[in-house]
Amino acid sequence: MQSNQYNLTVIGSGPGGRSAAIAAAGMHKRVALVTPQTTARDGLPPNRTVGPKLFRDAIRACPGCSSTGVPEDRGAARSRITMDELQRRLVVLRDRERKAATHRLQHSGVEVLIGAPRFVGPHRIEVRQSRTRRTITSDYVLVATDTVPSRRGHVPFDGKCICDTDEILRLDALPNSLIVVGAGVIGIEYATLFATLGVDVVVVDMRTRLLDAWDQEIVDSLLHVSRARGMGFRLGEEVIGVDRIGADRAAVELADEERLTADVVLFATGHLGDTNTLNLQAAGLDADDRGRLWCHEDQQSWVPHIYGVGDVVGFPQQRVDEREQGLRAVCAAFREPFRADTQRGYELFTIPEIAMLGHSSEQLTDWDVAFEVGVAQLRSSAHGPKDAETGGLLKLFFQRASRQLMGIHCSGDRAAEIVNNARGVMAVAGTIDDLCQEPTNDRSIAESYQAAVADGLNRLAGIPIKRLYSRAEHRSGANRQPTSGAATTR
Helix, strand or coil: CCCCEEEEEEECCCHHHHHHHHHHHHCCCCEEEEECCCCCCCCCCCCCCHHHHHHHHHHHCCCCECCCCCECCHHHHHHHCCHHHHHHHHHHHHHHHHHHHHHHHHHCCCEEEECEEEECCCCEEEEECCCCEEEEEEEEEEECCCEEECCCCCCCCCCCCEECCCHHHHCCCCCCEEEEECCCHHHHHHHHHHHHCCCEEEEEECCCCCCCCCCHHHHHHHHHHHHHCCCEEEECCCEEEEEEECCCEEEEEECCCCEEEECEEEECCCEEECCCCCCHHHHCCCCCCCCCECCCCCCECCCCCEEECHHHECCCCCCCCHHHHHHHHHHHHCCCCCCCCCCCEEEECCCCEEEEEECCHHHHHHCCCCEEEEEEEHHHCCCCCCCCCCCCEEEEEEECCCCEEEEEEEEECCHHHHHHCCHHHHHCCCEHHHHHHCCCCCHHHHHHHHHHHHHHHHHHCCCCCCCCCCHHHHHCCCCCCCCCCCCEEC
16 A cells, blocks of 8 residues: 655755755655646746756757857858757757656655645645645655746736746747846846847846856856857846837837837746745745745754755755755754765856856955966867857966965856866865866866966966956947847837
């Protein structure tokens, strides 16, 4: 007879939920992971993490694109690469990812329950399936649900000309022009991806600085490539209205009475926790006005046996890696020791991508750390990319006295691979000298690190450094006028 009693029930199948379930199963606990069969009517990935990542992978897999995802002829990319083809590739990639995740969960001994979860008591969860309902009881519950796009009430979303970040992947055809409202992580990712496909893109945001958690020179490097592809940026601009123009155009009204028009307007203005259907009140919980749960540093909510991880968790844990959150929550619940990963890496799914590991210059400055910087252009490597379009920038931060490596930031089509190559040095608090001796089979990565280390040592010795690029060149045009595809009127 099937038992409905579990030590841990995980609601949601994101990275944090999966890592928690596998970790608990490794502790010989009985674990259930509850997830809907599909999160979209056509199987396309709607969530904020998988969507841009798989969209980038789909672009890279299209005929006529290089391995980095850049079309060999972007002028003809729009006619050769269709939205229908991209959607087919997205479904294939999503199915492949889902099967791999399910196999790993089942191999670890986690029982995967397909259905819609709902609390019916503090320890009881009802799993609603198409024809049946099953109620399970759990000692501990981990809420790891996904998020949904935040929709402004006055915006007439229609899924065709005015879209949110879920709907943008279900367009019938690639637009000729696109206005992205919101220059956060998701907005910048989608903006650069569509620009790579030959779409005329304009990004509008009230902020005057983009991606402020990242090193500014790395961001400037990404924006320099983006502007070379025809992207426009309207920073410090407030959107006060949006409306459709005819059957196939949309207009955005700015606070200075300027009017931008495009085929599609994408609103990427944040996400809400997808907790409305969980009936949290039955478990003694309440979400905030953005659908999020408050949890303290061990991921525990104010109901002692309920934990939360991922985007559904509110302040102060939003910026922590989801997988680490899942491990932390399981270790806290079952009184097991937990060792935090001090070398946490991040990646943006842009083309070209940007990645970071360790600390930023702003953090080191706030902590009064005496540090130096080593910089190298990836295209300067003898075995690296020669073209500025596929090149990038590598920056190292290290302590002046001990030369201990404190942070690595990189932009370029292999940024994540380059950054991860130094993870071992960072993990043992190694120096930049150790970085040059780190074994690697890729000569271009080794030469890039050697160039950055040499630049840093020259700076440390007071040798004059020739600027590799002009910051003014990157920042010029931050508010330049949109390209012809997005018309401007007053």
